[in-house]
Amino acid sequence: MKKTKQLFVGVMLATIGLQTAQADYTLNLMQGVTKVSNDIYDLHMLILWVCVFIGIAVFGTMFYSMYHHRKSRGHQAANFHENTTVEIIWTIIPTIILVAMAIPATKTMIELDNVQNSDMSIKVTGKQWYWDYDYLGTGVHFESHLDAASEKAHRDGSDPHTVPHYLLNVDNPLVVPVGKKIRFVFTAADVIHSWWVPDLGWKKDANPGFINEAWTQVDKAGTYRGQCTELCGRDHGFMPIVVIAMEQPDYEKWLASTLAKQEEKADLSDLSREQLMTKGSAVYMTNCVACHQIDGAGAPGDYPALRGSAKVNGGIDPLIGFLQAGTSKMPSFAKLKDNELAAVITYIRNAPELGNKVGDEIQPKAITPVYDDE
């Protein structure tokens, strides 16, 4: 029924055309919130109008001809087939238009490229399938994953309309101060990704093994959203970017609190089974679900199943060691705090939705750095 209604609305939209409820749609490029993004917007509009003008002239001539010079109106065909003057004119005029367009374009390009004299640097690493931000020289370093609500909705089929900022929200946004020139350095850990926030006016590829640079200076405090724009595998569509621009004092407060939280030691006190499972589920949804899937079935040929896996359901110590060490195919999860690791191990061994039922609990204290050679 819902489908039919939507289909109906869609057909209506298609017939009524562009006027309908313009407020809900963006038809044009966004202007953005930086000087460069505004320059780019102006260039975009300039070329757009040039194209519209040429289009009207050419198509106008064509349609005039199609109406007047038709056989059914008794028009007799002329027999001309060349005219050197006309041909030279319509070669030279486009050339002049192109040169006129190239001049402002060159200016903006040079401006975009100038990463000199920045106030701060942030290293951005693209990974399958999240972003890793490192505020160089401050010690602040965190991962930014798709938020839990969107993650859940796109996996279990719940209605995306109920999720705020569906697929455009993250757990840890990138926070930047307004009015400062921020230099970004981009790289990737596995495959090529591309970092794009339309409001900043540009995107830049993150290439594994290489460094790319770009810069921005946000003039207006606010929240700006974007996405990965280079196909990077299964969950390419599910690694958004959120940038929050704050006034300098707010930014400094955020930086200090983030640093403090980051340096906090893991709480190693025992947790109830319920606490372990809840926390474990959250850790699983952030770190594991992309490959091993929401039902633990993995993806045949790509990622092994956790459901019924001997490794998951076997001895504790080898499993802890395996997660800490990683393999050539699976990254190391030594980055997880001991209480997170304990919770997620408890979860994968006991979650009914993953089909495992070992019946034990692993407490944070049980996590010791044991490495397994496997």
Added chain:
Amino acid sequence: MSAVTAEHGHDDHAHGPEKGWLRWIITTNHKDIGTLYLLFALAMFFVGGSMAMIIRAELFEPGMQFVDPKFFNSMTTMHALVMVFGAVMPAFVGLANWMIPMMIGAPDMALPRMNNMSFWMLVAGILLIASTLFMEGGAPAGGWTLYPPLVLQTGKALPFAIFAVHLLGVSSIMGAINIVATILNMRAPAMTLMKMPLFVWTWLITGFLLIAIMPVFAGSVTMLLTDKFFHTSFFDAAGGGDPVLYQHIFWFFGHPEVYVMILPTFGVASTIIPVFARKPLFGYSSMVYATASIAFLSFIVWAHHMFTVGLPISGELYFMYATMLIAIPTGVKVFNWTATMWKGAMTFETPMLFSISFVVLFTLGGFTGLMMSVAPVDFQYHDTYFIVAHFHYTLVPASVFILMAAGYYWMPKWTGHMYNEKIGQLHFWLSAISVNVLFFPQHFLGLAGMPRRIPDYAIQFADWNMVSSIGGFIFGASQLLFLWIVIDTIKGGTGEKVSDEVWEDAHKHGLEWTLPSPVPYHTFTTPPSVIPCDHG
């Protein structure tokens, strides 16, 4: 013309086609092989189109409804590979096989046995790449550009896909050599180069492009193969390589490759428009020079596909300027077609309708191409639905529409039967309207910030995606009309007797219209002495 028929009748050595199905396997006749290519391309058009329908169904509304994200990526990858290498390119090779010998007054292609072989290698290549859909780990899902390192994460399918690309490449090279050799060696004595129909000219240039680029593509995918299986590191930074190197090599192939699909399109449009405007083509020699310029420029603009990859500023600027230049010869072509129509005596049969909508909609695609040539603005457009809209405008209402136009235009000559004009026009109007409902909103989506190649999207993209999907389903369904028309025309069409020139005064425009309809199995066993040439 009657001389040709008589000639044929008296020739003791002339023989008809092989009896039975074996004819289609072992044939070396350019007309048979042209038919094989065209029918194969039509079949692949529907295979690739079905994949597009899966894509549009998944994108009909936000949320994941039908397919797994990995399979979605396989669909976008395979849709592109099947459409490019299985549908559009073979369709133009099919047209070349059928028409070039008839247009230049040659009895057949220069290398008939190789002709047969290149067709069957194409079939083998496409079957091989289609078979990867059923392999462990699925079909390639890294996009048709096969960028490393992502493509190296492909499962069992990778070596099969690469070998398929090799086969397709060899097939294309053989086809191109054959076409170039035919045009350069087999022309009727009176058919000088500057008297050749533009379709022949555009294919001559396209042939050279193919010979130059297919080995480059084969080389790049071979490097992928050795990186994956033989421990080389061409594209792996850990071993001293560079993933961006692949993109340079790929687009050195890839950019001329997209012109391989558009230059013959220009040729067909330049053939059809004058016939229905009842006027000679305007600016014949500038058309030839413009085509050659576009082909030359296609080799020096490749990195405009890579503006955001991290090029040095000098590279960004050079590739921006060089790319902008393409607008000049392309503009000349559009102006020439408009001037050809100007003061003509136009009629609007289906081939003309498709040709005119090609000129208009290809120009739209050209405009967005010009917009994207401006490097700083491409930092916004790159890898969004804006580029999806751009290249689909240059491929669907351009290349595909012209292939439809060519089908309607020459089918009466090939089969000796007239197609149903009413259904043809219905097919045209449905296609022309739905293709815009399908692709025009994608400009809005891209500008609003929707990246390409994503299986699911944020709520603000929902409405235009639904409109686009509806357009897609109507467009897909309308193509079944074309299938019906092809079958119907082969079986007898309207039953009306088709004259030799089929279209009014067409014999003034091309040699093929001096032959009987349907064309006999062998034509021009002796070269024609009079060349119809109305371009000065």
